[in-house]
Amino acid sequence: MSSTFETVAGIMSETADIPRETITPESHAIEDLGIDSLAFLDIAFAVDKAFGIKLPLEQWTQDVNEGKVPAEEYFVVKNLVSRIDALVAAKGA
Amino acid sequence: MRLEYFEMIDRVAVLDLEAGRIEATSTVPEASPVFEGHFPGHPLVPGVLLTETMAQASGYLVLARDGFGRMPFLMAVDKARFREFVGPGDALRVTAELTHEGSGYVATRAAISVAGRKVADAELRFRTVPFPPGLDARMRREAARIGLPRRP
Structure with a gap:
């Protein structure tokens, strides 16, 4: 598994008090791990700091609420990891 | 400072929008109902x-x-x-600086000093959301009360 996944899983575990072994790439942050919106902001803060990026959480939330994008696209861990990798790559481009 | 009304800031002394930094002053009142319980005979700002x-x-x-x-x-x-300890009559200098602007939230580092000595500090985070009805006007009035400069 990627180092990004390991970092994100570690952040989720520590921030939301979730046993690390329960977090897999297929986990849905909200439905499977029970992470609420406030805890997700905590995670976003830690992810922003760890990777030097700005997760566009408000845009994602709007996309999901308007039915433009299924929530899984953003909140399943492996998809979240892919988006973090893309943001990091864009930063370095 | 009016503790029982949660008016904690008296005056904005410095506002640097570019640097993301504010400095404000506030004087702890000599008397407040808060001090009757915190603590009897030994008043301290909680x-x-x-x-x-x-x-x-x-x-x-x-x-x-x-x-x-x-x-x-x-x-x-x-x-x-x-x-x-912070108590009646203390003149506070309150500083805050933005440390991170995320999507839908911000982080700051803030501190309070009295007579040049740091008495409190913390790292704070805020969720930023559209104003609930009526609060916008109220906050603008409070900002005017403490002399928060308007944007040029």
Whole structure:
């Protein structure tokens, strides 16, 4: 598994008090791990700091609420990891 | 400072929007119902109200920087330290600086000093959301009361 996944899983575990072994790439942050919106902001803060990026959480939330994008696209861990990798790559481009 | 009305800031002394920094002053009142319980015969400003003071300075900074576009609500307090007692008559210097602007939230580092000695500090985070009805006008009035400069 990627180092990004390991970092994100570690952040989720520590921030939301979730046993690390329960977090897999297929986990849905909200439905499977029970992470609420406030805890997700905590995670976003830690992810922003760890990777030097700005997760566009408000845009994602709007996309999901308007039915433009299924929530899984953003909140399943492996998809979240892919988006973090893309943001990091864009930063370095 | 009017503790029982949660008016924790008296005056904005410095606002640097570009640097994301604010400096404010506030004087602890000589008397307050708060001191009747905290503590009888030994009046001290509670740590939670010092935290609120740092949060309000941070909040005005966020409001000014964002042109009162959204309301910041305190969502997290990290590494709070209350280093010395703060009591009636103390003149506080409250500082806050933006440390991170995320999507839908901001982070600040804030501190309070008295006579050049740091008495409290903390790292704070705020969720920023559209203003609830009526709060926008109220916050603008409060900002005017404390002399928060308007954006040029």
